[in-house]
Structure formats: C-alpha cells, structure tokens
Amino acid sequence: MTTHLYALDFDGVLCDSCGESATSALKAAKIRWPELFERMDSSVDEWIIDQMHILRPVVETGYENLLLVRLLMEIRFPPIRRSSVSSSAGLTVEMILENWAELKPGLMKDWKEESEPLVNLFGKVRDEWIDKDLAGWIGANRLYPGIADALKFASSELYIVTTKQSRFADALLQQLAGITLPPHRIYGLGSGPKVQVLKQIQRKPEHKGLSFHFVEDRLKTLKNVVQEPELDGWNIYLCNWGYNTANERIEAESIPRIQLLEISDFSKKLK
Structure with a gap:
C-alpha cells in the first residue's frame, strides 16, 4: 500500500x-502579428528560437512565449517597436531574464x-500541429532522462500540477512515457493557482495519512x-535540471523548506 503522494x-x-x-x-506570433514578419528570412526564425531557449525560465504560462517572440522581434528590428x-536603451535578453515579471504588464x-x-x-496552433503532424509535434518534446521509467514503475500516488493545457500533458505522457493518468489526476491550465490545487489534493479524504511531495522547477511557485x-x-523540491537559473538555485539553498533535487534522486523517490 502506497504511503507517498507526488504532485x-x-x-x-x-x-x-x-x-x-x-x-x-x-x-502563433506570425498569425497574431503578421505585419511584423513581412520580408523576414529563416535566419530570423532561427535566432528567435535560440533566444527562446535562453528565456524559457521566465515562462510561467504558455502564452507568455508569444510575448517574448514579439519582444525579441522589436529588440532586433527597431522600426517595428x-x-x-x-x-528603452540597451534592453538585452539577460535583462529580460532578470526582469520579466515587471516587464510583462507594460508590454x-x-x-x-x-x-x-x-x-x-x-x-x-498546437492542436493544428498535432492534427497535421503528430509525430513532428511529439518529436519537438522530450522527457528528461529516466523520467519515463520513473513514472511507469512509481509506487507512489502521482498527480500532475501544471500550467500547461491538460490535453497536451496527457498526450505527451501517453506518447513519450507510455502511461495514461486518469483525468482527475491532471490539473492543467484553468485549474487555479498551484497553491490552491495542492490544498485540494491534500484535502481529499482518500489521501489522509499520506506523505505529500511537490516537485517544481520554478522557485517563485515554491x-x-x-x-x-x-x-x-508538504515536502517541496526544486529540481536542478529544469527551467531555473543558477541564481535561483543558490537562493533556494537559503530557504530551509526547499530541497534541491537531482534527477537521479527523483527517480529513486518515485520508486
């Protein structure tokens, strides 16, 4: 009988x-703001994708990616600002990385x-990509090493708590990990703040007596x-392989409740 629950x-x-x-x-940005991309060649697309990998730690909800794409375009091409x-003079990717929460409302x-x-x-846009090219969409994602087996052979109760739309998380779990979680185990976009979701999970009568664990890659959420x-x-963990920065990991070490987690330890914990 399981005694642990992992969100x-x-x-x-x-x-x-x-x-x-x-x-x-x-x-999606090309659909929303087509005029910004007129006469842009493929090298611009490649540059944007490269910068988006650097900026990924600031994204809390998926739509923010569109804002980042547009902001990158405006940085690179002053006439469309x-x-x-x-x-503002000298705005850089590094400055966006450090100040996104303050910049986003103004944008x-x-x-x-x-x-x-x-x-x-x-x-x-994601739905259309999936409909037209499921293999291509799946191939643009990857599970971190060891995650698929950790999920398949987990002896703990598992819940997904994410700002991703539930249908996309479900599709990727099925296609990449080979597992299907019941819909009530996936709390996706629209489920409310993660703090409230954790309270809901904790309050379920069937979870009485379990040890609760929450694994997240965003320090702000923890x-x-x-x-x-x-x-x-709750035992709470900041994974050191996800979308966070070295400074955030250093800060996390100064907060007693937060445990830094290695991916090898994560896999062992679920089993």
Missing part, C-alpha cells in the same frame, strides 16, 4: 518542451493584448507554497 509539475520537471513551445509560439519596454498594455485570446491562439501555513506538511 509533479510537467514542463521543466518531466518534459523538456522548450523546442515545441518556442516553435508553436513563433507560428511599439512598446516603451523595447524602446500587454502597450500592445493592447489580453491573456485569454493569446492562450486560445497558442492552444489552437516560495508561494512556503508562505501557506496549510501546506506546511
């Missing part, structure tokens, strides 16, 4: 989806964008958990 983030913990998310965002953020306002239409567009007294019983 797992998806992107950055189980799956390296950066190639797929960057490519999908670029496709439409935001005060990109017009949304300057570009007159709302999150919901961007979420829907991002999802639509700091939110630390601030919730109701979640004091």
Whole structure:
C-alpha cells in the first residue's frame, strides 16, 4: 500500500518542451502579428528560437512565449517597436531574464493584448500541429532522462500540477512515457493557482495519512507554497535540471523548506 503522494509539475520537471513551445509560439506570433514578419528570412526564425531557449525560465504560462517572440522581434528590428519596454536603451535578453515579471504588464498594455485570446491562439496552433503532424509535434518534446521509467514503475500516488493545457500533458505522457493518468489526476491550465490545487489534493479524504511531495522547477511557485501555513506538511523540491537559473538555485539553498533535487534522486523517490 502506497504511503507517498507526488504532485509533479510537467514542463521543466518531466518534459523538456522548450523546442515545441518556442516553435508553436513563433507560428502563433506570425498569425497574431503578421505585419511584423513581412520580408523576414529563416535566419530570423532561427535566432528567435535560440533566444527562446535562453528565456524559457521566465515562462510561467504558455502564452507568455508569444510575448517574448514579439519582444525579441522589436529588440532586433527597431522600426517595428511599439512598446516603451523595447524602446528603452540597451534592453538585452539577460535583462529580460532578470526582469520579466515587471516587464510583462507594460508590454500587454502597450500592445493592447489580453491573456485569454493569446492562450486560445497558442492552444489552437498546437492542436493544428498535432492534427497535421503528430509525430513532428511529439518529436519537438522530450522527457528528461529516466523520467519515463520513473513514472511507469512509481509506487507512489502521482498527480500532475501544471500550467500547461491538460490535453497536451496527457498526450505527451501517453506518447513519450507510455502511461495514461486518469483525468482527475491532471490539473492543467484553468485549474487555479498551484497553491490552491495542492490544498485540494491534500484535502481529499482518500489521501489522509499520506506523505505529500511537490516537485517544481520554478522557485517563485515554491516560495508561494512556503508562505501557506496549510501546506506546511508538504515536502517541496526544486529540481536542478529544469527551467531555473543558477541564481535561483543558490537562493533556494537559503530557504530551509526547499530541497534541491537531482534527477537521479527523483527517480529513486518515485520508486
């Protein structure tokens, strides 16, 4: 009988989806702002994809990838600039990486964008890619080493808690890991803040007496958990293979509740 429950983030913990998310965002940006990409050659696409790999740690929800693509375009091509953020002197990828949370609201306002239409567009582009080329879409993602076996042979109760749309997480678990989780075990985009999801999981009568574990690659999310007294019983982990920076890992080491996790230890824990 299992005595442990693991709530797992998806992107950055189980799956390296950066190639797929960057490519999908670029496709979606070309639909949303076609005028920005007129007369741009393939070298621009390649440059954007390269920069998106660097910027991936700042992305909390998928639609933010579209904003990053547009901001990169405005940095590279001054004549198309439409935001005060990109017009500031010397804005660099490194500055975006350090200040994204402060930059994003200004970009949304300057570009007159709302999150919901961007979420829907991002999802639509992914759905169309899956419909037309499932193998290509799957191939743009990869599970981190050892993850598939860790999930298949886990003796713990497993939940997915992610800001990714549930249908995409489910498809990747089936195609890359060969496992199917019941729908009620996957909390995706629209399920609410992760802190609230963890509370819901903890309160389920069937989970009484279990040891709770939450594995995440975003330090900001774990700091939110630390601030919730109701979640004091959770063991929380920052994985060191996901979308976080060296500075964030150093900061995590100074927070007693947060444990830094190696991928080899993660696989052992699930078993």
